[in-house]
Amino acid sequence: MTIGIVCYPTFGGSGVVATELGTYLARKGHKVHFITYNQPVRLDILEENIYYHEVNVHDYPLFQYQPYELALSSKMVDTVLNEGIELLHVHYAIPHAYAAYMAKQILADKGLHIPVVTTLHGTDITLVGRNPSYKPAVTFSINHSDIVTSVSEDLKRETVKFFVVRKDIEVIPNFIDLSLYEGEKNCSPAGLLHPGQKMITHVSNFRKVKRIMDIVEAFALVRQEVNSRLIMIGDGPERERAEELAKERGVAEDVVFLGKTNEVERILCMSDLFLLPSETESFGLAALEAMAAKVPVISSNAGGLPEVNINGKTGYTVNVGDVKKMAKMSVKLLSDEKLHAEFKKNAFARAQEFSMDRILPLYEGAYERALEGIKNPI
Numbered sequence: 001m002t003i004g005i006v007c008y009p010t011f012g013g014s015g016v017v018a019t020e021l022g023t024y025l026a027r028k029g030h031k032v033h034f035i036t037y038n039q040p041v042r043l044d045i046l047e048e049n050i051y052y053h054e055v056n057v058h059d060y061p062l063f064q065y066q067p068y069e070l071a072l073s074s075k076m077v078d079t080v081l082n083e084g085i086e087l088l089h090v091h092y093a094i095p096h097a098y099a100a101y102m103a104k105q106i107l108a109d110k111g112l113h114i115p116v117v118t119t120l121h122g123t124d125i126t127l128v129g130r131n132p133s134y135k136p137a138v139t140f141s142i143n144h145s146d147i148v149t150s151v152s153e154d155l156k157r158e159t160v161k162f163f164v165v166r167k168d169i170e171v172i173p174n175f176i177d178l179s180l181y182e183g184e185k186n187c188s189p190a191g192l193l194h195p196g197q198k199m200i201t202h203v204s205n206f207r208k209v210k211r212i213m214d215i216v217e218a219f220a221l222v223r224q225e226v227n228s229r230l231i232m233i234g235d236g237p238e239r240e241r242a243e244e245l246a247k248e249r250g251v252a253e254d255v256v257f258l259g260k261t262n263e264v265e266r267i268l269c270m271s272d273l274f275l276l277p278s279e280t281e282s283f284g285l286a287a288l289e290a291m292a293a294k295v296p297v298i299s300s301n302a303g304g305l306p307e308v309n310i311n312g313k314t315g316y317t318v319n320v321g322d323v324k325k326m327a328k329m330s331v332k333l334l335s336d337e338k339l340h341a342e343f344k345k346n347a348f349a350r351a352q353e354f355s356m357d358r359i360l361p362l363y364e365g366a367y368e369r370a371l372e373g374i375k376n377p378i
Contacts, residue, residue: 001025001030001086002030003031003086003087004035004080005018005021005022005032005035005091006018006072006096007019007036007096009036009037009038009041013121013122013283014121016285017091017174017285018119019040019041019042020356021363022034022043024356025049026047026048026049026050027049029049033051033052033079034051035053035075037054037056037057038054039054055068057071069095069102072096072099073103076088076099076100076103077103077106077107080103080107081107081110085114086114087370088104088114088116090116090119090145091121092121093142097116098138098140115374116147116370117145117147117149117366117370118142118145118147119151120148120282121151121155122282123282125138125150125162125163125282135162142163143167145167147167147366147370148168150169150172150282151171151173151174152173154303154304155283155303173307175355175359176289176351178351181269181294188270192229192231192267192270194227196227198273199231199272200222200229200230200271201232201271202230202234203268204233205234206235206239206242207238208238209278210276210278211277211279212238212239213238213241213242213245214323215275216230216245216246216251217249218275219254220246220249220250221324221327221331222327222330222334223251228254228272229254229255229256230254230255230256231256232257232258233264234259234260242255243257265289268295271293271295272340273297273333274287274295274297275297277318277321277323277326278303278320279302279320281300282303282304283303283305284304284305287305287309288351291351294345296340296346296347297347298316298318298329299316299318300319301320302320305317310346313343315333315343316333
């Protein structure tokens with residue numbers, strides 16, 4: 001197949017999933033064309049069967065906000081016509097699904113019928129999509145996609161709850177490349193830990209929804225009972241507040257902010273525990289990455305997290321904002337070597353259920369059904 005993938009090119013989960021999906025498809029012999037405004041951060045354009053097409057948005061004084069959707073739709077049309085693309089797969093409903101619909105109509109006017117697969121990832125539905133300014137367009141785009149997928153059962157429920165959806169939504173969960181966590185790695189925590197310390201880790205974009213302050217508050221309680229250090233990976237608007245809170249709680253010397261790093265897998269393999277107390281998570285890809293590194297997870301029970309982190313088996317789930325229980329469960333795991341070893345084993349076994357080899361063929365199946373539907377419309 002020749003596939004066009006439209007995504008955000010940033011570090012966010014939807015962009016990472018789209019990029020890794022495209023890379024996997026290219027390695028299987030499909031031709032994959034990425035269409036976006038910047039090269040995706042994890043995309044290797046030197047790999048065979050991978051192509052990148054940049055969307056250029058020109059600056060006109062007439063516009064206060066440049067019309068990216070128009071430029072994106074036009075680029076999709078040009079790429080389909082010039083590269084022989086058979087199918088468009090758009091990640092994140094806003095504005096990609098709407099732009100894909102416009103491209104599809106332009107192409108149909110030229111006698112070319114291209115199926116569109118839309119994957120819903122989270123805040124495109126649970127936050128942005130509910131905005132009255134966007135809701136009609138999001139609803140329309142979902143209903144006019146040929147196939148719609150979501151990354152969790154919870155996100156599917158949320159979509160059906162808040163939008164008048166006439167399409168069946170297929171759940172295809174996020175996935176993990178287990179090969180990133182195999183082989184020889186330097187997992188010695190030298191330089192990050194003092195002798196005898198346990199390592200607690202968090203990875204995110206430090207937005208408010210990640211409840212970064214809860215992590216610091218919980219760690220301050222854990223630190224009273226377990227000699228430990230908190231490693232914070234990522235950056236964002238809540239980082240400065242978190243640094244100040246760590247000072248206020250007297251734990252600043254044991255809270256290390258590493259910022260953005262490409263050493264996430266290596267740091268996870270050193271870790272003893274992973275914290276993810278998010279207010280909402282459509283899936284919880286960061287938790288899955290930790291589990292692939294054999295790290296138990298303490299997470300909130302929000303959104304799709306309980307579908308990934310199995311309470312009492314791969315870690316524990318707690319109510320959003322329950323800092324005391326998060327700390328209590330952390331101490332329990334870090335203080336019991338036998339229990340910790342069992343949870344490490346369980347976490348990795350759970351991660352294997354989301355391996356690329358198991359999940360990504362589901363997308364190929366969706367593509368085949370979309371193409372079949374175009375060839376044989378009802």
